[in-house]
Amino acid sequence: MSDSRPTKRQRNEAASITRSAIWYKDGSVVLQAQDTQFRVHWSVLAKHSVFFKDLESLPQPNPADLPTVDGCPVVEIQDAVEDVEHLLTALYDPSFLTQTTLPLATVGALIRLGRKYYFKVLLDPTVARITFENPTTYDSCDALLVDGVYRPTRIMVSGGFFFDLLMLAQENNILSALPTAYYRAAKRGPARLLDGVKREDGTVASLPLVHLRRCIVGRDRLLSKQFQPGYTLGWLRQWQLSDCKNSSECDRRRSAMLSHYLDGNVVGALDKFEAHDVRKAFCATCCQHFLDSNATGLKKMWEELPGIFDLAPWDQLKNDL
Ligand SMILES: [Zn+2]
Incomplete structure:
Protein backbone atom coordinates (compact mmCIF):
# COMPACT_ATOMS: atom_id res chain seq x y z
CA MET A 1 0.00 0.00 0.00
CA VAL A 127 -3.30 32.81 29.14
CA ALA A 128 -3.29 35.92 31.34
CA ARG A 129 -6.23 37.22 29.29
CA ILE A 130 -8.21 34.08 30.13
CA THR A 131 -7.35 34.22 33.83
CA PHE A 132 -8.10 37.96 33.96
CA GLU A 133 -11.58 37.29 32.57
CA ASN A 134 -12.01 34.21 34.77
CA PRO A 135 -10.47 35.12 38.14
CA THR A 136 -10.28 32.99 41.27
CA THR A 137 -11.53 35.59 43.77
CA TYR A 138 -15.00 37.00 44.03
CA ASP A 139 -13.78 40.59 44.26
CA SER A 140 -11.86 40.28 40.98
CA CYS A 141 -14.89 38.72 39.34
CA ASP A 142 -17.11 41.48 40.67
CA ALA A 143 -14.74 44.09 39.21
CA LEU A 144 -15.56 42.75 35.72
CA LEU A 145 -19.23 43.72 36.00
CA VAL A 146 -20.67 46.83 34.40
CA ASP A 147 -24.10 47.67 35.85
CA GLY A 148 -24.27 44.15 37.21
CA VAL A 149 -23.52 42.50 33.87
CA TYR A 150 -20.25 40.77 32.93
CA ARG A 151 -18.49 42.60 30.07
CA PRO A 152 -15.23 41.05 28.85
CA THR A 153 -12.52 43.59 28.08
CA ARG A 154 -9.48 41.46 27.19
CA ILE A 155 -11.26 39.08 24.81
CA MET A 156 -13.82 40.09 22.20
CA VAL A 157 -17.30 38.62 22.62
CA SER A 158 -18.55 36.70 19.59
CA GLY A 159 -21.24 34.13 18.80
CA GLY A 160 -20.79 31.03 20.97
CA PHE A 161 -18.24 32.90 23.11
CA PHE A 162 -19.12 31.30 26.44
CA PHE A 163 -19.09 27.73 25.12
CA ASP A 164 -15.90 28.23 23.11
CA LEU A 165 -14.09 29.88 25.99
CA LEU A 166 -15.08 27.06 28.34
CA MET A 167 -13.74 24.45 25.92
CA LEU A 168 -10.54 26.42 25.31
CA ALA A 169 -9.84 26.53 29.06
CA GLN A 170 -10.81 22.88 29.46
CA GLU A 171 -8.71 21.57 26.57
CA ASN A 172 -5.63 23.53 27.63
CA ASN A 173 -5.72 22.79 31.37
CA ILE A 174 -6.44 26.36 32.42
CA LEU A 175 -8.20 24.89 35.41
CA SER A 176 -8.51 28.06 37.50
CA ALA A 177 -10.77 29.54 34.81
CA LEU A 178 -13.22 26.65 34.80
CA PRO A 179 -15.63 27.55 37.65
CA THR A 180 -16.57 30.92 36.14
CA ALA A 181 -16.46 29.51 32.61
CA TYR A 182 -18.92 26.76 33.56
CA TYR A 183 -21.06 29.25 35.47
CA ARG A 184 -21.36 31.63 32.52
CA ALA A 185 -22.06 28.78 30.11
CA ALA A 186 -24.68 27.29 32.45
CA LYS A 187 -26.40 30.67 32.72
CA ARG A 188 -27.18 30.51 28.99
CA GLY A 189 -30.14 28.24 29.79
CA PRO A 190 -31.21 24.75 28.69
CA ALA A 191 -32.22 25.62 25.10
CA ARG A 192 -28.88 27.21 24.21
CA LEU A 193 -26.98 24.52 26.06
CA LEU A 194 -28.72 21.81 24.07
CA ASP A 195 -29.01 23.55 20.69
CA GLY A 196 -25.66 25.34 20.75
CA VAL A 197 -25.06 28.95 19.70
CA LYS A 198 -24.26 30.12 16.18
CA ARG A 199 -20.90 31.69 15.51
CA GLU A 200 -20.46 34.50 12.97
CA ASP A 201 -19.17 32.03 10.36
CA GLY A 202 -22.38 29.99 10.53
CA THR A 203 -20.93 27.07 12.50
CA VAL A 204 -22.45 26.20 15.86
CA ALA A 205 -20.61 26.32 19.18
CA SER A 206 -21.77 23.50 21.42
CA LEU A 207 -20.42 21.50 24.32
CA PRO A 208 -19.38 17.84 24.28
CA LEU A 209 -21.72 15.65 26.35
CA VAL A 210 -19.57 15.47 29.49
CA HIS A 211 -19.37 19.27 29.76
CA LEU A 212 -22.99 19.71 28.73
CA ARG A 213 -23.95 17.41 31.59
CA ARG A 214 -21.86 19.40 34.06
CA CYS A 215 -23.56 22.60 32.95
CA ILE A 216 -27.07 21.19 33.18
CA VAL A 217 -26.52 19.46 36.52
CA GLY A 218 -24.63 22.50 37.85
CA ARG A 219 -27.39 24.82 36.69
CA ASP A 220 -29.94 22.72 38.57
CA ARG A 221 -27.83 22.87 41.71
CA LEU A 222 -27.45 26.64 41.42
CA LEU A 223 -31.18 27.19 40.96
CA SER A 224 -31.83 25.28 44.15
CA LYS A 225 -28.92 26.50 46.25
CA GLN A 226 -29.19 30.19 45.47
CA PHE A 227 -32.46 30.43 47.45
CA GLN A 228 -31.27 28.50 50.49
CA PRO A 229 -30.72 30.46 53.73
CA GLY A 230 -27.27 32.05 53.82
CA TYR A 231 -26.82 31.98 50.03
CA THR A 232 -27.02 34.81 47.49
CA LEU A 233 -30.81 35.05 47.20
CA GLY A 234 -31.81 33.23 50.40
CA TRP A 235 -33.07 36.48 51.91
CA LEU A 236 -35.78 36.64 49.25
CA ARG A 237 -37.52 33.74 50.96
CA GLN A 238 -36.55 34.54 54.56
CA TRP A 239 -37.74 38.02 55.27
CA GLN A 240 -39.20 38.70 58.68
CA LEU A 241 -37.84 41.98 60.00
CA SER A 242 -39.77 43.25 63.00
CA ASP A 243 -38.47 46.81 62.52
CA CYS A 244 -39.34 47.09 58.82
CA LYS A 245 -40.63 50.62 58.20
CA ASN A 246 -43.04 49.75 55.40
CA SER A 247 -43.84 46.06 55.56
CA SER A 248 -46.52 45.91 52.86
CA GLU A 249 -44.42 47.74 50.26
CA CYS A 250 -41.18 45.95 51.16
CA ASP A 251 -42.95 42.61 51.01
CA ARG A 252 -44.51 43.41 47.65
CA ARG A 253 -41.12 44.30 46.22
CA ARG A 254 -39.52 41.19 47.70
CA SER A 255 -42.22 38.99 46.13
CA ALA A 256 -41.73 40.65 42.76
CA MET A 257 -38.00 40.01 42.87
CA LEU A 258 -38.49 36.43 43.93
CA SER A 259 -40.94 35.92 41.03
CA HIS A 260 -38.39 37.28 38.57
CA TYR A 261 -36.00 34.49 39.50
CA LEU A 262 -38.54 31.71 39.99
CA ASP A 263 -40.77 32.38 36.98
CA GLY A 264 -37.88 32.76 34.59
CA ASN A 265 -35.69 29.99 36.09
CA VAL A 266 -33.01 32.66 36.33
CA VAL A 267 -29.61 31.68 37.69
CA GLY A 268 -28.61 34.55 39.99
CA ALA A 269 -26.19 32.75 42.27
CA LEU A 270 -23.53 35.41 41.68
CA ASP A 271 -25.90 38.38 41.29
CA LYS A 272 -24.77 41.38 43.27
CA PHE A 273 -27.25 44.08 44.14
CA GLU A 274 -26.08 47.67 44.22
CA ALA A 275 -26.93 49.87 47.19
CA HIS A 276 -28.27 52.72 45.09
CA ASP A 277 -30.79 50.43 43.39
CA VAL A 278 -31.86 48.73 46.60
CA ARG A 279 -32.40 52.00 48.48
CA LYS A 280 -35.01 53.06 45.96
CA ALA A 281 -37.02 49.89 46.49
CA PHE A 282 -36.90 49.11 50.23
CA CYS A 283 -37.03 50.79 53.62
CA ALA A 284 -33.69 51.48 55.31
CA THR A 285 -33.89 48.42 57.59
CA CYS A 286 -34.75 46.01 54.80
CA CYS A 287 -32.18 47.62 52.52
CA GLN A 288 -29.37 46.98 54.98
CA HIS A 289 -30.55 43.42 55.63
CA PHE A 290 -30.82 42.87 51.90
CA LEU A 291 -27.30 44.13 51.11
CA ASP A 292 -25.66 42.32 54.03
CA SER A 293 -27.37 39.01 53.18
CA ASN A 294 -26.51 39.35 49.51
CA ALA A 295 -22.83 40.08 50.24
CA THR A 296 -22.50 37.20 52.71
CA GLY A 297 -24.33 34.81 50.41
CA LEU A 298 -22.18 35.76 47.42
CA LYS A 299 -18.99 34.85 49.26
CA LYS A 300 -20.43 31.52 50.39
CA MET A 301 -21.65 30.76 46.87
CA TRP A 302 -18.30 31.70 45.38
CA GLU A 303 -16.44 29.29 47.66
CA GLU A 304 -18.75 26.47 46.63
CA LEU A 305 -18.80 27.33 42.91
CA PRO A 306 -16.17 24.76 41.80
CA GLY A 307 -17.99 21.94 43.61
CA ILE A 308 -21.26 22.89 41.90
CA PHE A 309 -19.59 21.81 38.64
CA ASP A 310 -17.81 18.78 40.15
CA LEU A 311 -14.44 20.57 40.11
CA ALA A 312 -11.76 20.49 42.81
CA PRO A 313 -11.77 23.38 45.35
CA TRP A 314 -10.36 26.75 44.26
CA ASP A 315 -6.95 26.22 45.87
CA GLN A 316 -6.43 22.98 43.95
CA LEU A 317 -7.35 24.36 40.53
CA LYS A 318 -3.81 24.96 39.31
CA ASN A 319 -3.18 25.74 35.67
CA ASP A 320 -1.14 23.04 33.98
CA LEU A 321 0.37 24.53 30.87
ZN1 LIG B 1 -38.76 47.16 55.00
Missing part, protein backbone atom coordinates in the same frame (compact mmCIF):
# COMPACT_ATOMS: atom_id res chain seq x y z
CA SER A 2 2.64 2.50 1.04
CA ASP A 3 4.50 2.09 -2.26
CA SER A 4 1.54 3.46 -4.17
CA ARG A 5 1.31 6.64 -2.10
CA PRO A 6 2.71 9.80 -3.68
CA THR A 7 5.88 11.16 -2.15
CA LYS A 8 5.82 14.43 -0.21
CA ARG A 9 7.38 16.22 -3.15
CA GLN A 10 4.80 14.89 -5.56
CA ARG A 11 1.97 15.86 -3.25
CA ASN A 12 3.31 19.42 -3.04
CA GLU A 13 3.39 19.65 -6.79
CA ALA A 14 -0.05 18.14 -7.26
CA ALA A 15 -1.87 20.07 -4.57
CA SER A 16 -2.99 23.61 -5.06
CA ILE A 17 -0.69 25.46 -2.69
CA THR A 18 -1.52 28.94 -1.46
CA ARG A 19 1.23 31.37 -0.56
CA SER A 20 0.34 33.30 2.60
CA ALA A 21 0.79 37.06 2.90
CA ILE A 22 3.30 36.13 5.61
CA TRP A 23 6.14 35.65 3.17
CA TYR A 24 9.46 37.25 4.07
CA LYS A 25 11.71 37.36 1.00
CA ASP A 26 14.78 36.79 3.16
CA GLY A 27 13.07 34.00 5.14
CA SER A 28 14.98 30.76 5.59
CA VAL A 29 12.22 28.19 6.04
CA VAL A 30 8.76 27.58 4.62
CA LEU A 31 6.16 26.30 7.06
CA GLN A 32 3.30 24.48 5.40
CA ALA A 33 -0.03 24.06 7.19
CA GLN A 34 -2.62 22.20 5.15
CA ASP A 35 -2.39 23.85 1.70
CA THR A 36 -0.85 27.13 2.79
CA GLN A 37 2.81 28.05 2.98
CA PHE A 38 4.47 30.72 5.15
CA ARG A 39 8.05 31.87 4.54
CA VAL A 40 9.65 32.88 7.82
CA HIS A 41 13.00 32.85 9.59
CA TRP A 42 14.19 29.76 11.34
CA SER A 43 16.22 31.92 13.74
CA VAL A 44 13.08 33.77 14.84
CA LEU A 45 11.19 30.51 15.43
CA ALA A 46 14.13 29.04 17.35
CA LYS A 47 14.60 32.19 19.46
CA HIS A 48 11.06 32.10 20.86
CA SER A 49 10.13 28.41 20.69
CA VAL A 50 11.76 25.66 22.72
CA PHE A 51 10.37 23.18 20.23
CA PHE A 52 12.05 24.73 17.18
CA LYS A 53 15.22 25.40 19.13
CA ASP A 54 15.43 21.74 20.15
CA LEU A 55 14.86 20.66 16.56
CA GLU A 56 18.17 22.27 15.64
CA SER A 57 20.06 19.87 17.88
CA LEU A 58 18.55 16.78 16.23
CA PRO A 59 20.33 15.02 13.34
CA GLN A 60 19.29 16.88 10.20
CA PRO A 61 18.04 15.00 7.12
CA ASN A 62 19.96 15.29 3.89
CA PRO A 63 18.78 18.60 2.33
CA ALA A 64 18.51 16.83 -1.02
CA ASP A 65 15.70 14.70 0.45
CA LEU A 66 13.63 17.69 1.53
CA PRO A 67 11.19 19.54 -0.68
CA THR A 68 12.17 23.17 -1.10
CA VAL A 69 10.49 26.38 -2.21
CA ASP A 70 12.62 29.30 -3.37
CA GLY A 71 15.59 27.47 -1.91
CA CYS A 72 14.00 27.15 1.56
CA PRO A 73 13.24 23.77 3.12
CA VAL A 74 9.52 23.11 3.54
CA VAL A 75 8.45 21.96 6.99
CA GLU A 76 4.95 20.55 7.19
CA ILE A 77 3.03 21.19 10.39
CA GLN A 78 -0.33 19.67 11.32
CA ASP A 79 -2.14 22.80 12.39
CA ALA A 80 -5.03 24.92 11.15
CA VAL A 81 -3.98 27.61 8.68
CA GLU A 82 -5.79 30.31 10.69
CA ASP A 83 -3.98 29.29 13.88
CA VAL A 84 -0.58 29.50 12.16
CA GLU A 85 -1.46 32.92 10.73
CA HIS A 86 -2.34 34.22 14.19
CA LEU A 87 0.84 32.74 15.68
CA LEU A 88 3.20 34.18 13.08
CA THR A 89 1.48 37.57 13.09
CA ALA A 90 1.91 37.81 16.86
CA LEU A 91 5.50 36.62 16.62
CA TYR A 92 6.57 39.23 14.06
CA ASP A 93 4.49 42.22 15.23
CA PRO A 94 5.52 43.52 18.69
CA SER A 95 2.34 45.62 18.95
CA PHE A 96 0.03 42.69 18.32
CA LEU A 97 -0.20 41.46 21.90
CA THR A 98 -0.43 44.97 23.33
CA GLN A 99 -3.96 45.35 21.95
CA THR A 100 -6.42 45.62 24.83
CA THR A 101 -8.91 43.23 23.27
CA LEU A 102 -8.23 40.23 21.04
CA PRO A 103 -10.74 37.98 19.28
CA LEU A 104 -11.31 34.62 20.95
CA ALA A 105 -10.12 32.84 17.78
CA THR A 106 -6.76 34.60 18.11
CA VAL A 107 -6.52 33.85 21.82
CA GLY A 108 -7.31 30.20 21.08
CA ALA A 109 -4.68 29.95 18.36
CA LEU A 110 -1.93 31.47 20.52
CA ILE A 111 -2.76 29.16 23.41
CA ARG A 112 -2.99 25.98 21.29
CA LEU A 113 0.18 26.59 19.30
CA GLY A 114 1.95 28.38 22.16
CA ARG A 115 1.59 25.19 24.20
CA LYS A 116 2.35 22.81 21.35
CA TYR A 117 5.57 24.51 20.26
CA TYR A 118 6.47 26.17 23.62
CA PHE A 119 6.24 29.78 22.49
CA LYS A 120 6.31 31.04 26.07
CA VAL A 121 6.53 34.67 25.01
CA LEU A 122 3.14 34.30 23.29
CA LEU A 123 1.55 31.81 25.64
CA ASP A 124 1.93 33.57 29.00
CA PRO A 125 0.30 36.91 28.13
CA THR A 126 -2.49 35.13 26.26
